[in-house]
Amino acid sequence: MPPETRRLEFRSTGRMRELLGEYFARVGRAVGEKSVPLAWCTSVGPAEILRALGFEVYFPENHGAMLGASRRANDGMPKAHALGYSQDVCSYMTSDIGAFLSGSTPLENYGLGVPRPDVLVYNTNQCRDVKDWFEFYGREWNVPVAGITSFRGLDDITDDHVTAVARQMESLVLALEEIAGRRLDASRLEEAVRLSRECSDLWKACLFSAAHRPSPLTFFDGTIQMAPAVVLRGTKDACDYYRLFLAELEERNAGGIPAVSGERHRLYWDGMPIWGRLREHATLFAEQGACVAASTYCNSWIFDALDPADPFRSMARASLELFIARAEGPKEQYIAQMVERFHLDGVVFHDSRTCPNNSNARYGMPRRLRERYGIPSVTIEGDQCDLRCYSPEQSRTSIEGFVEQLAER
Numbered sequence: 001m002p003p004e005t006r007r008l009e010f011r012s013t014g015r016m017r018e019l020l021g022e023y024f025a026r027v028g029r030a031v032g033e034k035s036v037p038l039a040w041c042t043s044v045g046p047a048e049i050l051r052a053l054g055f056e057v058y059f060p061e062n063h064g065a066m067l068g069a070s071r072r073a074n075d076g077m078p079k080a081h082a083l084g085y086s087q088d089v090c091s092y093m094t095s096d097i098g099a100f101l102s103g104s105t106p107l108e109n110y111g112l113g114v115p116r117p118d119v120l121v122y123n124t125n126q127c128r129d130v131k132d133w134f135e136f137y138g139r140e141w142n143v144p145v146a147g148i149t150s151f152r153g154l155d156d157i158t159d160d161h162v163t164a165v166a167r168q169m170e171s172l173v174l175a176l177e178e179i180a181g182r183r184l185d186a187s188r189l190e191e192a193v194r195l196s197r198e199c200s201d202l203w204k205a206c207l208f209s210a211a212h213r214p215s216p217l218t219f220f221d222g223t224i225q226m227a228p229a230v231v232l233r234g235t236k237d238a239c240d241y242y243r244l245f246l247a248e249l250e251e252r253n254a255g256g257i258p259a260v261s262g263e264r265h266r267l268y269w270d271g272m273p274i275w276g277r278l279r280e281h282a283t284l285f286a287e288q289g290a291c292v293a294a295s296t297y298c299n300s301w302i303f304d305a306l307d308p309a310d311p312f313r314s315m316a317r318a319s320l321e322l323f324i325a326r327a328e329g330p331k332e333q334y335i336a337q338m339v340e341r342f343h344l345d346g347v348v349f350h351d352s353r354t355c356p357n358n359s360n361a362r363y364g365m366p367r368r369l370r371e372r373y374g375i376p377s378v379t380i381e382g383d384q385c386d387l388r389c390y391s392p393e394q395s396r397t398s399i400e401g402f403v404e405q406l407a408e409r
C-alpha cells in the first residue's frame with residue numbers, strides 16, 4: 001500500500017468498541033426482561049422520552065448499516081422482496097427484515113438476534129419507510145407500534161409546525177407510560193435532553209475539527225465514529241466518549257497530523273454512505289490526495305435546538321430542523337455554508353437507489369450549486385446497502401475525473 005493511502009487509526013476507537021459491546025449486552029438483557037422494557041426507535045426519533053421512561057433503546061437503522069458494512073445485506077434481502085417489499089424501497093429495511101427472516105445477522109457477534117421489543121417508536125421526519133418497517137415487526141410479533149407523523153420538505157419552520165409535533169410527542173408519552181409501567185418524571189426527561197444536547201455539541205465539535213487544514217478526520221472515519229451519537233444519544237457514556245475523541249482530534253490538529261497525507265483537495269459528501277465500500281472509498285479518495293472532510297450524513301446527529309428547559313418543543317424543533325426533512329432551498333443553503341465553513345473544493349453526491357429521501361441530486365441541486373455558488377460536484381450512483389446498485393469501475397472513473405478537474409482549476 002503506498003504511504004499516502006495508509007489509514008491512521010484513532011486510539012479512541014478501542015473505547016468505542018467496548019461501549020458498543022456494553023450497549024448490545026444491555027439490549028440483549030432487556031429482551032424478554034420485564035423490569036427493563038425495550039423499545040425500537042428510528043435514528044432521529046424521540047429517544048430522549050424513551051430513555052427518561054427507563055426503556056433500553058435499539059436502533060434498527062444501525063443494524064441496516066451493520067448489514068451493509070459487513071456485506072451481508074444482499075444475503076437476506078430476497079426474503080423481504082418475496083414478501084412484497086419492492087427492490088426500490090429502503091434497503092436498510094429490506095436487509096433488516098431479510099436478516100430477521102433468515103435468522104442470520106452480524107448482531108450474532110454481540111450474542112444477539114434481531115431483538116424483540118416491547119414497543120416500536122418511529123418518527124416519519126426522515127421518510128415513510130420507517131413506519132412501514134416497524135409495522136412489519138408490529139404484525140410479526142404482535143407488538144404495539146407508535147410514532148410521530150411529521151412534516152417533510154419544509155422551507156421555514158414555524159411555531160405551528162413545532163406545536164403540531166410537540167403535541168404528538170406529548171400524546172405518545174401516555175401510551176409509552178403504560179408499556180413502561182411508570183410515569184414520566186419531568187426531571188429525568190430534562191436530564192436525557194441535556195445529555196443528548198451535550199452529546200450533540202461534542203459530536204459537532206469533533207466533526208467541525210475537520211475545518212482545520214489538513215483535516216484530522218474524513219467522512220469515512222466519521223461514519224464509524226458516529227455510532228455512539230446514534231445508539232447512545234441521551235446517555236453519559238456517549239458524552240464521555242466524544243470528550244475522549246475530541247481530545248485526540250485536537251491533538252492531531254495541534255501536531256498537523258492529517259487524515260489524508262498530502263491533502264490537496266477537500267470535498268463534501270452528500271447522501272448516504274455506501275457501507276459495503278467504505279474502506280475502498282477511503283482509499284480511492286486518499287490516493288487522489290482528496291480528503292472528504294464533511295458530510296450531511298454525519299452532521300445529521302447534530303441537534304442544536306435541544307434545550308432541557310423546554311424538552312418537548314425543543315425535541316420537536318430539533319426533529320424538524322433535520323436536513324433530510326427540509327425543502328430544496330434550505331438544503332442548498334446548508335450545503336453552500338458547509339462548503340465555505342470547511343474550505344471545500346467540491347461536492348460528491350451519492351444518489352442512492354433505495355433512499356430517494358436522502359439523495360439530493362435529483363431536482364437540479366448540482367446545477368444550482370454550480371451556477372449560484374461556483375461549487376463543482378460529481379454524482380455517483382449506488383445504495384447504502386444493496387451493492388447490486390453500485391458499479392466500482394464507473395464510480396472510480398467519475399471520482400478520478402472529478403478530482404482531475406479540480407486539480408486543473
Ligand code: SF4
Nearest residue numbers: 090092126127129355
Ligand atoms: S432515510 Fe433512507 S436509508 Fe434511512 S430509513 Fe429512510 S429510506 Fe431508509
